Amino acid sequence: MxxxxxxxxxxxxSRAGITACFPTHNAARDGGLASWLSRIQADQKAFADQGGCPAPFAVNINVSRHKPQHVLDQEIADCRAAGISIITSNAGNPAELVKRVHDWGGIVIHDATTVEQAEKAAAAGVDGLMLVCAGAGGLGGLLSPFAFVPKVRSFFGGIIQLAGGVADGTGIAAAEILGADMVCMGTRFIATEESGVAAGHKQMLARARMSDIVWTENIVGIGANFLRPSIIACGLDPDDLPQLTADGRTTMSRSIKPWADVWSAGHSAALIKHVPTVASLIVQLEDEYREASQPRKTAVPCP
Ligand SMILES: Cc1cc2nc3c(=O)[nH]c(=O)nc-3n(C[C@H](O)[C@H](O)[C@H](O)COP(=O)(O)O)c2cc1C
Known part of the structure; x- marks a missing residue:
């Protein structure tokens, strides 16, 4: 994120045993992708040397046609050199990326917010699809996971990752019942000690009610979920945001930075009440998942 x-x-x-992902643009602003890859891998090695078993991490590469080819080529070359086994991709057509990642034995999971996007990515040969459903943080989709996941499962046999609205172990168990292989949780991990967002963002998220999540196209030109109090703090009216141009571009003042000033979170913010460490969050998720996977006791005994 x-x-x-x-x-x-x-x-x-990685130390807590789950796969995390970061977008290449985060690294580009802070020393470069190659440096991030070697720092994370050095930490994994240190953990393994202590007897730990680090989980693999993933790199998110945007394959939008607006990205300069030399930038994309360098990102792919850095991931290849570091032997990154999981690449997630978004925007654009992943076909070329898939060929190049398969060449070194990696897999590609592409994100989709519509059935049509999922069909195109499946035709491009991706190994997995991340279905970004209604209520997701960031550039959230509008489809219900109850229909979207089984629909995509009906034509796609690869990995399906459900994203959007999952913040606890019950959500993970429910995603599996729907036909997903795994979930992608974003919002829940923003409110952790280790996440890089401003402390105010974490606190606002942990205090948020469901009605504080505003879905709008007017901030970045693509539909995304934002925290209402952060929109107000930027001097904007969440119910009367600057209108888009005729070709769909935002007219919000350039001095306000989406993501950095206007803070994003999904519907699951309403389930989040504290800002734990990643390690303690994973223990909590495991407990909740185990509890949710037990056979349910009926509240009303059968006659
Ligand atoms: C603040 C924020 C930033 C995000 N940035 C990215 C990004 O750079 N690339 C990306 O593919 N997804 C991004 N996402 C989306 C997440 O990868 C994920 O799909 C989403 O958060 C899942 O839904 P959830 O927030 O309800 O758990 C972002 C989400 C948030 C909340």
């Missing part, structure tokens, strides 16, 4: 996914967050997740 932009800003949130730092070397510290990715390393903490």
């Amino acid at each position: 932009s800003i949130a996914s730092t070397v510290a967050l990715v390393s903490a997740c």
Whole structure:
């Protein structure tokens, strides 16, 4: 996640046994991708040397046609050199990326917010699809996971990752019942000690009610979920945001930076009440998942 996914967050997740992902643009602003990869891998090695078993981490590469080819080539070359086994991708057509990542034995998981995007990515040969459903933080989709996941499962046999609204172990168990292989949790990990967002963002998220999450296209030109109090803090009216231009561009003042000033979170913010360390969060998620996977006791005994 932009800003949130730092070397510290990715390393903490890897040590706790889960796969974290960071977008290449986070590294580009802070020493470069090659440097981030070697720092995270050095931490994994240190952990393994102590007897730990670090989980692999993933790198998120945006394959939008607006990205300069030499930048994309360098990102792919850095991931290849570091032997990154999981690449997630978004925007654009992942076909070329898939060929190049498969060449070194890695896999590609592409994100989709519509069935049409999922079909195109499947045709491009991706190994997995991240279905970004209604209520997700960041550039959230609008489809219900109850329909989206089984629909995509009906034509795609690869990995399905459900993203959007999952903040606890019950959500993970529910995603599996729907046909997903795994979940991607974003908002829940923004409110952790290791995430790189401002302390105010974490606190606002932990205090948020469901009605504080505003879905709007007017801030970045693409639909995304933002925290209402952060929009107000930037001097904007969440119910009367600057209108888009005819070709869909935002007219918000350039002095206000989306993500850094206007803070994002998804519907699951309403389930989040504290800012734990990653390690303690994972223990909590495991307990909740185990509890949710037990056969349910019926509240009303059968006659
Ligand atoms: C603040 C924020 C920044 C994000 N940045 C990115 C990003 O740079 N690239 C990306 O693919 N997804 C990004 N996401 C989306 C997440 O990867 C994930 O799909 C989403 O958070 C899952 O939904 P949830 O927030 O309800 O858990 C971001 C999400 C948030 C909340």
